[in-house]
Amino acid sequence: MKHEVQLIEKGGKPEWAIIPYKEYQELIKVYDYFDDEALFAQALERNKDSETIPHDLVVRLVNGENPIRVWRRYRGKTMQELAKQIGVTQSYLSQLESSKRHASQKVLKLLAANLGVDIEELIETSSEIPSV
Structure with a gap:
């Protein structure tokens, strides 16, 4: 998959990456998903010794x-x-x-x-x- 990325450099090093808005939205969805999964995993770990009630x-x-x-x-x-x-x-x-x-x-x-x-x-x- 080809990504359209525009890099802006500062001092000869990449400082910013500009991507199409659609790709940005997809990245946010993926980030939110993994962020939610991480929070869920942390909650499970914190409560692993607790009883869950059906x-x-x-x-x-x-x-x-x-x-x-x-x-x-x-x-x-x-x-x-x-x-x-x-x-x-x-x-x-x-x-x-x-x-x-x-x-x-x-x-x-x-x-x-x-x-x-x-x-x-x-x-x-x-x-x-x-x-x-």
């Missing part, structure tokens, strides 16, 4: 599904397994997952540790906007 899990949480149930299922645990691991009955865990009861701080800490999440991830939030 989109469908986020959607379920945003749509108001019980976070304890969502995280338990995501971690591949049965209700019976999780209840045993945190020292509560399966019935109690079922009530927590159906939002019929609220977990104590102690149980929330046990759930969070067992499911590998922060306590805040297990607390249901209302989707309603409070009146001021």
Whole structure:
């Protein structure tokens, strides 16, 4: 491919390169692409030890599904397994997952540790906007 380049020299050395505008636009696209790729690679490297959350899990949480149930299922645990691991009955865990009861701080800490999440991830939030 032949490039139309005009060089402007200063002191006998190339100082400027003038290229057709179309070629300039193509170079900018390529530069932006590789710049974005580099930023993406840097972000991946910085967060390589962090867990990524699947989109469908986020959607379920945003749509108001019980976070304890969502995280338990995501971690591949049965209700019976999780209840045993945190020292509560399966019935109690079922009530927590159906939002019929609220977990104590102690149980929330046990759930969070067992499911590998922060306590805040297990607390249901209302989707309603409070009146001021």
